[in-house]
Structures are given as structure tokens and as C-alpha cells.
Amino acid sequence: METSKTPDYKSIFEGFNGIGVTMESGIPISFNLQSRLENGKTIVSYVHRNGTAESVGINVNDELISLNGYRINNNIDELSEQLGNPSELDVVISRNGLIYNLKGKHQNVPEYKWSLNFRGKAISSEYWKQNNEDLQHWLRITQ
Secondary structure, three states: OOOOOOOOHHHHHOOOOOEEEEEEEEOOOOOOEEEEEEOOEEEEEEEOOOOHHHHHOOOOOOEEEEEOOEEOOOOHHHHHHHOOOOOOEEEEEEEOOEEEEEEEOOOOOOEEEEEEEEOHHHHOHHHHHHOHHHHHHHHOOOO
16 A cells, blocks of 8 residues: 555564664654745755644745745745744745735644664675575665
């Protein structure tokens, strides 16, 4: 079954002796977007689904102009932090040559960091040779 949910990595790797899984999570205050500087303008290149940028109404290719009255220079997350991560957001953008004033609030989007820890037998190359078939199947790599 295909799904967009995060896999349970711990149960996936527990069958491989010597591989541990660690997960760290947090909820950073972020606009959940990526932008780039283009000819002195901050242009949105990616908007995370269900994040602050989407809830406020920011779209890909919008030019970010200001946040709560302060000029954005490809630094919207840093600027928000400098302003004390205000609960009320007032973002001015340019879209297709028109100026828009967007209002909203920060949305909490969890951030996960996964890491694999190798110990014991899993450190040796022999382990990987012996378990290659299972690992290849899990990774869905065909040879």
C-alpha cells in the first residue's frame, strides 16, 4: 500500500542486528518556505504544504516584500525571530505585478530528523555481504 505517512523506521530496521534508529522531533517556528534572491528580490521557490506560508496565502514565484512592516531580504524566518516571532503576521507580497497584503498566524509543522546507528556486526563489511539480499529488497533496488 502506498501512503505519504512517515514509515516506522524502528520496526523496519529491528530485523537487522546491529542497526539502531534514532528520531528527533521538534516544532520550529518557521514560514515553511524556501526562497532565493533574484535581482535583489526575494522570490519564493517552494511552499511546504500545511505550513505558515500556505496558510497565509503565499505561493511559489511570489516576491516577498515585507513582514509586519520590515523589509524581507531572503530572510523571512530570521526576521520573524528578530521580531519575537509575532503571533499576528502581516506579509506584503508582489504577485504578477500586483501588491497583496496577506494576514495570518504561524502554523506548527513538526520537523523530524532520523539517523541510523551502526554497532557490533553492522560495522563490518561482512555483515553487509551476508544481509545484502534483505537490504536490497527493503531499499527496492533491483540488480
